[in-house]
Amino acid sequence: MSRFMDTRLQGLSPYVPGEQLRKKDIIKLNTNENPYPPSPKVLEVVGSEAHTLHLYPDVSGGNLVTQLASFYKVDKDQVFFGNGSDEILAFCFQAFCPQGVAFADLTYGFYPVYAQLYQVPATVIPLREDLSLGAEDYYDLHKTIVIANPNAPTGLALSLAEIQEILRRNQDALVIVDEAYVDFGAQSCVTLLDQNPNLLVVGTFSKSRSMAGARLGYALGSKELIADLNTIKFSFNPYNVNQLTLAAGAASLEDQAYFEQCRDKVVETRESCKASFAKMGFSVTDSKANFLFVSHPKYTAESLYQQLKQRDILVRWFCVPRIENYLRITVGTQQQMDRLLAALQSLIEQ
Numbered sequence: 001m002s003r004f005m006d007t008r009l010q011g012l013s014p015y016v017p018g019e020q021l022r023k024k025d026i027i028k029l030n031t032n033e034n035p036y037p038p039s040p041k042v043l044e045v046v047g048s049e050a051h052t053l054h055l056y057p058d059v060s061g062g063n064l065v066t067q068l069a070s071f072y073k074v075d076k077d078q079v080f081f082g083n084g085s086d087e088i089l090a091f092c093f094q095a096f097c098p099q100g101v102a103f104a105d106l107t108y109g110f111y112p113v114y115a116q117l118y119q120v121p122a123t124v125i126p127l128r129e130d131l132s133l134g135a136e137d138y139y140d141l142h143k144t145i146v147i148a149n150p151n152a153p154t155g156l157a158l159s160l161a162e163i164q165e166i167l168r169r170n171q172d173a174l175v176i177v178d179e180a181y182v183d184f185g186a187q188s189c190v191t192l193l194d195q196n197p198n199l200l201v202v203g204t205f206s207k208s209r210s211m212a213g214a215r216l217g218y219a220l221g222s223k224e225l226i227a228d229l230n231t232i233k234f235s236f237n238p239y240n241v242n243q244l245t246l247a248a249g250a251a252s253l254e255d256q257a258y259f260e261q262c263r264d265k266v267v268e269t270r271e272s273c274k275a276s277f278a279k280m281g282f283s284v285t286d287s288k289a290n291f292l293f294v295s296h297p298k299y300t301a302e303s304l305y306q307q308l309k310q311r312d313i314l315v316r317w318f319c320v321p322r323i324e325n326y327l328r329i330t331v332g333t334q335q336q337m338d339r340l341l342a343a344l345q346s347l348i349e350q
């Protein structure tokens with residue numbers, strides 16, 4: 001640390017992203033990216049909009065906000081957009097946690113980092129023994145709650161009824177539901193917004209819409225919450241999302257057929273892989289996301305991770321208590337998964 005750094009940030013340990021090796025022919029199943037490219041309509045609009053790059057982007061979000069509002073059946077003033085949902089979550093930790101924040105012990109790694117960055121006291125609530133999230137552990141907390149649904153890295157999801165009960169039992173507190181993976185099989189709680197002014201739903205184009213590189217996230221909530229998020233954003237960076245990404249996001253929403261096609265392929269591949277992993281003796285969580293969370297009773301996750309890496313297959317291993325023997329494996333194309341399964345098969349037979 002330089003002598004110029006604020007000592008309050010001395011212990012800050014930043015988020016560690018999955019490795020982004022650009023090596024050719026690597027099978028990259030470690031950061032939950034979509035294996036399919038964005039919609040052809042997205043590619044087209046990025047080209048046709050490029051000539052406007054001499055201008056600042058439209059701060060209103062233009063057609064993106066219109067499309068998001070119509071897709072999720074909310075008013076336009078209930079829609080916020082940001083530079084990835086990470087940025088939106090950061091705004092939330094900065095602005096909406098006066099009483100502190102509560103989240104699970106095993107969840108998205110950015111939550112504890114943002115709590116540290118914005119000096120928000122964090123209450124960490126352990127998942128149950130089976131790694132599911134116990135809704136009742138989130139009742140009457142009197143502080144902001146952040147829940148990833150489905151959760152990462154487990155892939156396990158809460159039902160709408162469970163989320164509704166958490167909202168009802170925390171009417172004095174904001175409940176932020178991070179739906180980064182919801183399109184792959186869980187129920188979105190956007191439908192609960194009308195009845196629950198304490199709900200903020202955060203989503204992303206990075207996973208189900210194949211746009212991780214574009215950096216685009218959104219939040220849906222009461223118009224008061226959205227106005228607050230805009231206050232933060234306009235006090236920080238009004239041009240947080242570039243013009244090409246705004247246009248790309250709108251185009252993605254306009255191509256529902258392509259979205260469904262890619263999502264269905266990922267879900268189909270996930271389900272067939274679940275069965276194959278089980279056959280090899282892995283325990284596999286009932287993931288509703290675009291990744292699998294697996295553990296083998298005889299082989300350590302660390303050694304499997306290392307040996308796969310030597311074979312140019314990257315998966316994610318977290319050296320974290322309770323899950324140190326699990327691998328989180330992004331669902332790739334069927335072809336990629338076949339190669340992964342073949343590699344694992346050979347490692348296990350040795």
Ligand SMILES: *Cc1c(COP(=O)(O)O)cnc(C)c1O
Nearest residue numbers: 084085086108148180204206217
């Ligand atoms: C990937 C992910 C995000 C971040 O998405 P971006 O929009 O790419 O910033 C947020 N929350 C969870 C749980 C994620 O897995």
